[in-house]
Amino acid sequence: MPRVLTIAGSDSGGGAGIQADLKTFCALGAYGASAITALTAQNTLGVQAVQAVDPAFVRAQCDSVLSDIGADAVKCGMLANAGIVRTIARVLDDYASRHVVLDTVMIAKGGHPLLDADAVAALRDELLPRASLITPNLPEAAALLGEAVAADEEAMLRQGERLLALGARAVLMKGGHLALSAESADWLVSAEGALRFAAPRVATRHGHGTGCSLSAALAALRPQRDSWQETVADAKRWLSGALAAADRLDVGRGTGPVHH
Numbered sequence: 001m002p003r004v005l006t007i008a009g010s011d012s013g014g015g016a017g018i019q020a021d022l023k024t025f026c027a028l029g030a031y032g033a034s035a036i037t038a039l040t041a042q043n044t045l046g047v048q049a050v051q052a053v054d055p056a057f058v059r060a061q062c063d064s065v066l067s068d069i070g071a072d073a074v075k076c077g078m079l080a081n082a083g084i085v086r087t088i089a090r091v092l093d094d095y096a097s098r099h100v101v102l103d104t105v106m107i108a109k110g111g112h113p114l115l116d117a118d119a120v121a122a123l124r125d126e127l128l129p130r131a132s133l134i135t136p137n138l139p140e141a142a143a144l145l146g147e148a149v150a151a152d153e154e155a156m157l158r159q160g161e162r163l164l165a166l167g168a169r170a171v172l173m174k175g176g177h178l179a180l181s182a183e184s185a186d187w188l189v190s191a192e193g194a195l196r197f198a199a200p201r202v203a204t205r206h207g208h209g210t211g212c213s214l215s216a217a218l219a220a221l222r223p224q225r226d227s228w229q230e231t232v233a234d235a236k237r238w239l240s241g242a243l244a245a246a247d248r249l250d251v252g253r254g255t256g257p258v259h260h
């Protein structure tokens, strides 16, 4: 069973962050460990409060996990601030991991910031070059590049190529924010070229933690597959099922989580 470490924030509501990651790892046959970067007081109605963990204590959690259990893949989610971003860059240098999935989390669906604005540059300069795969949505890609949000797939693809040039080994551009009709298209951009992955849009008012769950699925599956291409296809298939089952779960009065 692959060992996967998630370095991310806690969602007390259980739908996103560390909680979503561990449920996803479990669903996809991986052993999950965690290093918590921030506590959020959160439910399906939104984020009520955030408390970042001291970077030294984030480091201590990573050391504890990686010096004993180890990790076949690492997923980075909410990193809260530049101090934690730099700490994680050192951790990734000190413990080489074959697969590092960086979910470039910046703002929660409800609008609450999950990364300080002044930490975006640190994320771009220190973590992008250490990532095997980054998974930006369109607003995150635009923020990393200091450009306007892509308005069509052509612009999305070009931005993916520019993010690749910044040092990530592969980029999964998530096109969910594009106003396409019946499908949602993502592009996987790497040195080997660009591949389009389309999935039918799922009609649900839920979907909290979708991004967290996708990046966790990618980290859980990559050690069990031969390429990112296969991994992305299988992770997206699994996520479509989790999203389609969200209405059955029906947790809370707001935007409920996907069904892991």
Ligand code: PLP
Pocket: 008, 009, 010, 011, 016, 017, 018, 040, 042, 077, 078, 105, 107, 108, 109, 110, 114, 207, 208, 209, 210, 211, 212
């Ligand atoms: N809370 C935490 C701790 C997260 O890591 C994330 C996403 O990465 C969110 C909340 C946001 O989830 P959503 O935008 O799906 O509401």
